Amino acid sequence: MYTGVGTLYIKNHFVDLDQFLLAVKSMITFIYKTDKNMTQVTFQGDAVNISGTIPTVGSLAPAFSLTAGDLSDLTLASLQGKNVVLNIFPSIDTPVCATGVRKFNEAAATLENTVVVCVSADLPFATGRFCEVESIANVQHASTFRSPEFAEAYGVAIPDGALRGLTTRAVVCINAEGVVTHSELVAEITDEANYELALKAL
Secondary structure: OEEEOOEEEEOOEEEEHHHHHHHHHHHHHHHHHHHHOEEEEEEOOEEEEEEOOOOOOOOEOOOOEEEEOOOOEEEOHHHOOOEEEEEEOOOOOOHHHHHHHHHHHHHHOOOOOEEEEEEEOOOHHHHHHHHHHOOOOOOEEEEOOOOOHHHHHOOOEOOOOOOOOOEOOEEEEEOOOOEEEEEEEOOEOOOOOOHHHHHHOO
């Protein structure tokens, strides 16, 4: 209920109208920005929100620092001068993610001047055990557990729902100059990425 110039009466309290309108404006701006930077994929057919924007072909790849299998920092700068394939997925403890690592490991054996990095929120110990059991030796594995900002920068963050905190499935290829040559945000998380298309971009 409006009670006078510059005053609003809400739930037995007088509220400064200018402050109220400023708060509403801030809320609308926040919602707009959030929606603008949000896209959706599906998980078993159900919508899943994804935060951030996946790098586009022709853009410079965002800098990152991930945790390698030996707990050291793995940065994009440390891979300078090499082609880089980022195979990003939710967790190694799922069949589709495990298949993706196996397929990229097989392909990496024949790639020149290329590093394939398999990225997930799994702890390095878990991914390391998988690689040891599966004799995975041609790819590197890295974790986002110390650097959640990676997921936002690469447009793969799951901000809410049952899968929040994990990364959605995507592949980003970066050339030796740090330019993105391929990016795929897989529409259905339980589907495999297009390996052939990614490898053609190298």
